[in-house]
Amino acid sequence: MGRIETDICVIGAGSGGLSVAAGAVQMGARVVLVEAGEMGGDCLNAGCVPSKALIAAAKAAEAQRRGFRGIAGVAPAVDFGAVKDHVRAVIAAIAPVDSQERFEGLGCTVIRAFARFTGPREVQAGDATIRARRFVIATGSRPFVPQVQGIDTVPYLTNETIFDLRERPGHLVIVGGGPIGVEMAQAHRRLGCEVTVIEAAHVLGREDPELAAVVVQALRHEGIALVEGQPVVRLAGEEGAVEVTLGNGQQLRGTHLLMAVGRRVALDGMNLEAAGIAYTPRGVTVDARLRSTNRRVYAVGDAAGGPQFTHVAGWHAGIVIRQAVLGLPARADPRAIPRATYTDPELAQVGLTEAEARAAHGDALTVLRASFAHNDRAQAEGRTTGLLKVMVVKGRPVGAGIVGPQAGELIGLWALAISARLKLSAIAGMIAPYPTLGEVSKRAAGAYFSPKLFENLGLKRVVGFIQRWVP
Structure with a gap:
């Protein structure tokens, strides 16, 4: 050339x-x-696109399994190879753009x-x-694959190879409890695999602990074994039979090993x-x-x-x-970069977490909370587990975290608010269609002003005067 x-x-x-x-x-x-x-890089071929396609299939399987009030749940018939065909089809549909x-x-x-x-x-x-x-x-x-003893002889998967696996793993052992690890854990569990996640520190340790705990509880409820606070010190085994030794001497066995400890x-x-x-x-x-x-x-x-x-x-x-x-x-300016973990419930964050905001702003910080249990759309759909937290300083949000249904979609409003330096009054005054999950944001913003309106004795005296004397 x-x-x-x-x-x-x-x-x-x-x-x-x-x-x-x-x-x-x-x-x-x-x-x-x-x-x-x-x-197309990692996102199209081995990251965002195939993972979300796999998660969508797993979500469909779980919907059958759970049923709904008045609708009996049934055991889903999962064709794991066909699920991977769906993953490949989604990649193929997007690939021409790249x-x-x-x-x-x-x-x-x-x-x-x-x-x-x-x-x-x-x-x-x-x-x-x-x-x-x-x-x-x-x-x-x-x-990133850490140099653990035995890593050179034991077969393992990464996000670059797991989507090519057409046979359903019997027991998938995942090293790493970050977003990739927990997303793959829940997806494979819902598609019929036994799953164990090993995390040297805390699962979803980067996230707000109050919000992460909701996801961790959901993972355990679905039967995913979570081992925290233990590093992997040795690997052994062969195709279909791997053995993981932890720092405390505990040994775990599985059929497949996924390394998801970072990039x-x-x-x-x-x-x-x-x-x-x-x-x-x-x-x-x-x-x-x-x-x-x-x-x-x-x-x-x-x-x-x-x-x-x-x-x-x-x-x-x-x-x-x-x-x-x-x-x-x-x-x-990295202040308003959102992130989302696509578990069920989803977990999303933009700006400062509560701990980060307290360290940066001290007593000037106000933390607002709104529960999905108080949202009418969430009640109608039977998906009331979740919480929105908003960190506010001088009437402006500096961070927001959401755990609950469609958290990855809902966080967008708060990303806009932080990047545009909007006041909470803009969100409190917003007209949201009813009933929508988005009303949870309006409710949280309104909670900032409620004490000022409903607990202000001076305001009550003014209102009383107007009601008594103004025609």
């Missing part, structure tokens, strides 16, 4: 890289897109090869040497030193503009070392486009 001169070279065709490439080329920039693996053909049709030059920097303004990808005015590193991350940024072999790009094991070192120590190179998504979410990569892409394509100033 020889030498290529371009305006922007994007390395990585996951969510962030594709967003940068599509936006830049449609605005008139010359774009080269380099990808050594599958178009395909090489689409991006070439938009005007990008797409090179399917590994990119390696050879200087501050050049990378080598296959037989092409690419010289660009700006580079965007969007290489994403890969599953590591994919920067290996890129020769970043040749381009003067500083980095750590967490990712490329970037400033608030997402620019690296080489002013011509930006990093987005997981590669930028921040929260590892697809929606963050897409948000980063917009920040880079404004600078690299339009020449406008833009900065990444």
Whole structure:
């Protein structure tokens, strides 16, 4: 392919890289897109999309199992291979949007090869040497597999391989109690597997403990064994029979092993030193503009070392486009990044948790709570387990956490409120359709003003005067 001169070279065709490439080329920039693996990256092929497709199938199985008042539950007949066909079909339906053909049709030059920097303004990808005015590193991350004794001899799964498994595991042992671990635990349990989750600290330990406890209780109620506070020190066994030894000497056995202990940024072999790009094991070192120590190179998504979410990569892409394509100033403000764990009930958070807010704001903090048990739609659907917490400082929300049905959808309102610095009065005054789960947000916001209205003696005297004397 020889030498290529371009305006922007994007390395990585996951969510962030594709967003940068599509936006830049449609605005008139010359774009080269380099990808050594599958178009669409982890999210499409081994992350968000297949996991949510599997969770949807598991949810359907659980709905049959539980039934409803007046409707008898039945044992679902699960065809595990057909469920995986559904997962593949969902990926296939979305794949054309991320395909090489689409991006070439938009005007990008797409090179399917590994990119390696050879200087501050050049990378080598296959037989092409690419010289660009700006580079965007969007290489994403890969599953992190700890070097536990026996890991080199025992077969194990990661999120990159578990969706290819067509035979239902008899007993799935999951190492890691974070979002990936608990989502896969509940999905496989509902599809008929025995499941054990091992977490060295606490399950969903990053989340608000009050909200996480609701999810943990639901997982235990469904028959998932949760082992907390014990590290894995040794692995042994073979295909279909694995053995996990914990720090206290306890031994657990299963048929399959899933490693879900986190992710590591994919920067290996890129020769970043040749381009003067500083980095750590967490990712490329970037400033608030997402620019690296080489002013011509930006990093987005997981590669930028921040929260590892697809929606963050897409948000980063917009920040880079404004600078690299339009020449406008833009900065990444992480205050309003939402996250969601798609268990049942769902768990979502944006901004500060209660503990973080108390540490930052002390006595100025007000914590509002609204229970799903007091929401009419939740009562009608028999899904009353859940809670919304809002952290408020001087009349403005600084954080919100939700555990309950559709928490991942409901958190969007609070992400907007925090990013736009809205006052709670805006949400309290909002007209929400009835009956909807969204009313839980309005109820929480209203709770901030209720004491001021209903417990204010001065206000009551004014109202009494008006009612007695004003015609």
